[in-house]
Amino acid sequence: MRRRALPAVALLLLAGCAGHQDDAKGKDTTLTVLAAASLTDVFKQAGAAYEKDHPGTRVNFSFAGSQELAAQVRQGAPADALVTADTRTMTDLAAQANTPTAIAKNRLTIATAPGNPKHVQALTDLARSDLKVVLAAPEVPVGRYSKKVLDQQHVTVKPVSQEPNVRAVLSKVSLGEADAGIVYVTDAAAAKDKVATVAVPDDQNAIATYPAATLKSTKHGTEATDFVKWLSSPEAQKILRSAGFQQP
Template sequence: MRILRRTAPPVAAVSAALLLLAGCGDDDSDDKPTGASGAPSAGAPAAAEPSTITVLAAASLTEAFNEASTVYTNNHKDQTVKFSFAGSQELAAQVKQGAPADVIATADTKTMDGLTGEVNAPQVFAANRLTIIVPAGNPKNVTSLADLARGDLTVVLAGPTVPVGRYARESLTKAGVDVKPKSEETDVKAVVTRVRMGEADAGIVYTTDASAAGKDVTSVEIPEQFNVVASYPVAVIKDSGKQGPANAFTRWLLTPEAQQVLAKYGFVAP
């Protein structure tokens, strides 16, 4: 009887089969999500960008708010703050016209009161006082409010609808002084510029703006009985689509951290 023996397949045939199987496994590799070492998978969430709020702020807040913004965003990485500075009356007009903004901070409560229908409940976060400014060195020897009525002086004030202009007239009335300004400026910074450039001999501004002008001007104190306290309210604009971040910023203005920045520039706590 013949015995039939089963012979092993040749090595070359086995190798070919293995290669064929490996090739089949590679065909669906593109359908699998890429691992940590490759490109991110299609469903990976993108990093959230910071929420930016726009704050309309009185011109006298320029220096203080620019620093406050840095302090605020350093501790609120998910938020950024963009400012637009101008006279309070101009900012109020922008809000009434529907300008895209989230917060408004004015240099008086009267202007804010006129925005009752456009803003949420305001809160006062700072206060300020008035001072006379003259060119550096006080060349005309101005020592009091009474001097501003002198015929040899060129005096500039902010316009009567501008908070600092209204406060200045109130202060002059308290002192019984009648002043006819050479020009009526749109905000407190414009008054400072006139005096700094030598275009005026004197003007009435906030103490904070006199301080910000540094050595370019000399400040002449207005006595307490003739001075006026300016209150600064802030409010969230009702039409803002960022109520959460806007409210967070306005609340922060009353914190010790924010008040310390404001105090650095001469503002006092409300």
């Protein structure tokens, strides 16, 4: 009986080994990309397009304010690439990130309730005592940009709250918890009819640059590098342009 059983066991072992080899060959690489909150909608679309063109690679995004992402990187969070909404944050992470590439630009707009019932017309209106204004915290890129443009116009705003990222500012306005807030053009566009916008003139505006870089701690260097390079490709740039981002 042993002579008959041994070949069967051997066959099972061989089959098991073959199965493990097939699983290894078919295993996907999952990239974790830390990305600025303002990229939430467009990167979900971009990630789907990338996965379609790169079978075997999955892209998982973690969205937050750039300052929160930087803290995660410094604390050793497992991730493969980083995209921030400003160059300062990326520069401060030179010890953890490889050389970055600018992939897009953005600019500010004023978001109000639909129909702009408070008749906000310009940055100077945000100082009005009858307005509840919400801004991003000054350590957040959009908060820093907002402070810059307000200071340049000598406008003093007393916000009802300072939020951790641009999406939180947008949410406060769209839910009616604030009358106005400063957000990126792309975030206001993503909100569609939930908010109205008041344009900030070019000579009063600020330009946000989005750099992307692989992290030195990545365990998927080749795949992470391919993804970051792809963000500058015509396909990725078309997706970013359609969402309202500007050329880098």
